[in-house]
Every structure is written in structure tokens, then in C-alpha cells.
Amino acid sequence: MSRICIIYPESSTPQTGMGGRHHYLARELVRLGHDVTVVAARWHHLLRDGVDTDALPAEEVVEGYRFVRIDVPKYAHAHDRRRVLAWLVFAAKLPALRRRLAAAPDVVLYSSPHPVGYPGAERLARACGARLVFEVRDIWPLTLIEIGGYSPRHPFIRFLQWIEDRAYARADRVVSNLEGAVEHMVARGMDRDKFTWVSSGIALDEVAAPAPLSPEVAAQIPADGLRIVYTGTLGTANALDTLIEAAALLRDLPDVHILLVGQGRARADLEARRDALGLTNVRFIGPVPKPQVQSVLAACDVCYIGWLKSPLYRWGIAANKVPDYLFSGRPIIHGFSGGNDPVGKFDAGLTVPAEDPEALANAIRRIHAMPETERRRMGENGRRAALAHYDYAQLARRLEEVLTG
Known part of the structure; x- marks a missing residue:
């Protein structure tokens, strides 16, 4: 000892x-x-x-x-x-x-x-x-x-x-x-x-038995369509403005829903940008307790995480949400231009250049058109990686x- x-x-x-x-x-x-x-x-x-x-x-x-x-x-x-x-x-x-x-x-x-x-x-x-x-x-x-x-x-x-x-x-x-x-x-x-x-x-005992969503949160998640979710801090470092700009390029896909679950100093600016663009496909949901995060991910179809285009990330990334996303069994869309990309490494989704709304929108279109079997394959790759490495x-x-x- x-x-x-x-x-x-x-x-x-x-x-x-x-x-x-x-x-x-x-x-x-x-x-x-x-x-x-x-x-x-x-x-x-x-x-x-x-x-x-x-x-x-x-x-x-x-x-x-x-x-x-x-x-x-x-x-x-x-x-x-x-x-x-x-x-x-x-x-x-x-x-x-x-x-x-x-x-x-x-x-x-x-x-x-x-x-x-x-x-x-x-x-x-x-x-x-x-x-x-x-x-x-x-x-x-x-x-x-x-x-x-x-x-x-x-x-x-x-x-x-x-x-x-x-x-x-x-x-x-x-x-x-x-x-x-x-x-x-x-x-x-x-x-x-x-x-x-x-x-x-990840703590397996927690993520394997998540707490159920509150009725208030569950009511804000669409029942169908392609639900793309971000969970965590709403901050400038998370490249969420890129996600808002990508949403503006997806107006022709009314069944694509982008959900931002969390709170942070950038929320007001992001909501203002959404409203200025007249977007109806972006919803802001408040933060949920950590034990409910896997329940949020399970109620959606795709996870999103983005980064700034900075040389700092050449050394890799270590966001807590990456293992959570991998364990969820949902494919991940990753806006990232750095090194040691876990999404690419484990073939757990699609990686596109950071801060590129058009590339991000195209990735969402690819996921939207993708057979469910292919989405499931990428999600299962992520789940296996989470169990083996995280x-x-x-x-x-x-x-x-x-x-x-």
C-alpha cells in the first residue's frame, strides 16, 4: 500500500x-x-x-x-x-x-x-x-x-x-x-x-446505468429525424459557432435537428447568431447532471465535437466528452485539425477540418444519407474503443x- x-x-x-x-x-x-x-x-x-x-x-x-x-x-x-x-x-x-x-x-x-x-x-x-x-x-x-x-x-x-x-x-x-x-x-x-x-x-458503473432524463429535457428532444447532439460547456473553444453556420447550410434537410446540451459564457452569442440566421433546426437545452449524459446521447443519433483551428492541438486532445461519446455507440462528427485523432483512429465517425462550416455540413449530409448499418458499425467501433482503452x-x-x- x-x-x-x-x-x-x-x-x-x-x-x-x-x-x-x-x-x-x-x-x-x-x-x-x-x-x-x-x-x-x-x-x-x-x-x-x-x-x-x-x-x-x-x-x-x-x-x-x-x-x-x-x-x-x-x-x-x-x-x-x-x-x-x-x-x-x-x-x-x-x-x-x-x-x-x-x-x-x-x-x-x-x-x-x-x-x-x-x-x-x-x-x-x-x-x-x-x-x-x-x-x-x-x-x-x-x-x-x-x-x-x-x-x-x-x-x-x-x-x-x-x-x-x-x-x-x-x-x-x-x-x-x-x-x-x-x-x-x-x-x-x-x-x-x-x-x-x-x-x-469513463466510469463503467456510471455510464452503463445512466440516470433517466427529466421529463423537461426529454420533451425538448425531437422524436424522429437525424438528431445531432453536443453536450458540455458552451464556450468559444468548442467551435459551436461553426456548428451554427453549418446548420444554416442544411435548411433543405428539415429532419436534421441540432441540439446543444449545456451552459456557458458563449450561449447568448450563439443563440443570437441562430436567431439572426433565422434557424429553426437548432435547439438549446440547458445542462443536465453528468449521470444523465448517456441518456441524452442514447436519445440522439450522432455526437458532435469541434475545436478551434490551432497548432496547439498538434499534441492531441483530451476532452472528457470523447470517451463519453465513444461509449454511447453513436457515430461522432469531429471538427478537428490536430494530431492523435481518436475518432479517426478507431473509425468511430467522420473527421472534418476544424472551423469549416461547409465541410461540417457535408459530413452531416453524409451521415444523413448513410445506411443505418454503417452508422451502427461506426458507433460499435467507438463503444469497443471505450471499453478497451478508456x-x-x-x-x-x-x-x-x-x-x-
């Missing part, structure tokens, strides 16, 4: 947020016989609306692992500059975490998206004589440079770059859910042998080798 400390500032439990990657990995590591603690900020923007963070316990046990919260300043939203202050406070408090842990950890894993907390995690690990693992789920500061438009010479970007390079040099092991990220890391000076790919995944129980065993090897 090893004592494992997983530090991710924006982690949550299923009761307070999505739960997500570290909840499932921690749960599975406990089942493998390890003592696991997950450390997160008490408040962050990924928590569910309405959660009273002040009333949350400093520590609690969740499905066998310990969940520890660190107090940080609150901020308004993901793009609020005070979010950086929360990062810095969280990082500063990590070395003192040793006093809150029941026993010194054998291994400390620090997970980005942002690497600001890594130096604090490094100090904690060294003080405890623990193995140190750095997990990269978004490549920062590269994401801020190539997507956010920041200059590499910006002082904060240089600070983040110093942290990233330090982590690659000093961490005992490095993991990522981006399959191709190793090439970027090696270019930044990392020893290739440190790297292990541990993808995003089960969190299997992924936890791969991570266990990194943490304890």
Missing part, C-alpha cells in the same frame, strides 16, 4: 461539481489498496452553481478517499484576474499541508491545467521524502500563447514557462492525458523516459505503475 496525495486546485466531488478525472482515479486507486488524498481549493469556478462553499467541510471521505480543501480568495469567473491570486494563495499553502495529512505521503502528484502550484507541491514532496509526479492536462503557458494570444515575453508567461521547465526537469515522472504531449516536453528538455500517457476516461479502472492501474514504480 502507498500513501498517495493528488493535488489539483480545481478538483471537486460528485456532490459539488463534476467529480471528474481525479475523483475516479482516486476511487480506483483506493480499490487497488492505496491510501489516497485529493487536495483542492475550497472555491473555484468549476463548482456547481448554488454550492455553499463556506459550509463545505475542510476534510471529508468520498468513496474511500480523503478530500481536503484549502481556503483561497474567491473570484467571479474563469477569466477574472483574481483567479491568479487564488492560484498563488493555493500554491503558498501547499508546503504546510504536511501538518494536515495523517501521515507523510509516499508520492505527490500535482496536476495542472495551470502549473502555478507545482513549486509548492515540489516543496511538500521533498519535505516528506516523497516521489513527485507532474500531470499535464493543458500545456501551459503554450495554451495561453497560442489560444489566448499572450506574448512569450510577457512577465507572467515567462514565470509559467520557468515553472513548466522546472517541473519537467525535477519531477520524478510526468504524465499527461495528451498522447502526443511527450514531443513538446522533450523539446523543453524532459527525459523521454519520464513520460506516461494516461488518457481521460475504462478508469484500467487507467488507474497504469497510473499506479507511475506512482509506485
